[in-house]
Amino acid sequence: MKLLSKQNIVFFCIIGVIFVVSVIVWLVVSDIQTENTTALVYKNGVLIETISLSAVETEYEYAINDDGVNVILVKSGEIGVISADCPTQICVNTGFIGSGVIPIICIPNRLEIRIVGGSHELDAVAG
């Protein structure tokens, strides 16, 4: 049977290895934790907002309305998109982020929310 020729078995093994490696890398990457976090909100590739999430006491929401609508909810330590007019809703489904490196991305509206660790501030306080 041609499907299981020597060459194809090698190919399937390579595919298996790539699969296992990418799953492991994905699990490691989504598990990275950051502390004293700051959220950076990018619109069309430009930084429009910097929110220190650890400093937020009362939650508030605000909408970004130009070139597509994304409603952002900022909570203490967390940020998320609660509604959007994009067809895919990937940004809403990503949920709230507060630590880690997985960003919230809304490609149709060119919105990106990234989390950066505030280790410098921590050092300043500790020092």
Added chain:
Amino acid sequence: MRTNVRKLSLTALFAVIALIIFIVEAQIPLPVNAPGLKLGLANIIILFMLFLGGMWKTQDIFMVFLVRVLLAALITGNAQALLFSFTGGLFALLVMLSMRTAFKGAAIPVVSVAGAIAHNAGQITVAALITSAGVFVYLPALVAGGIISGLLTGFAVYFIYKAHPKFISYIGGMNNDIR
């Protein structure tokens, strides 16, 4: 030069089937939440044509791909999605063509997986150009997802070939190699 009517009508039929698969696929929700990840079932038609023998050439496959992508964009009315599906599809097509040529014995699922990974890599590159390089953290998820969807579509085509050899030689002409 005579126009091959059978070939012309089959090419049109392939494009329409690919389009229908694309529309049906858009209705299927995915359990995984990553930008650009999809089943890629429309690739079944491209794969199917890639391994048809006889009269099927690279330009026929490219024509079906172009018609499918353009009509899909007209139906959804989303110009940005066109950019994604065109780039992803082109990456996949080029990789699958070179895989088929470079490895004569490569099985359909193997070529399919290579195409699916190339498709997702192409899409995330467009996403990175539109937003920022930060989207590349999704690359491992897209590679793993591409392998699963590539195996799915690849084995779908493989079993169509296995189950209907007469049908395949009727629409494919001569020199069909089922692998």
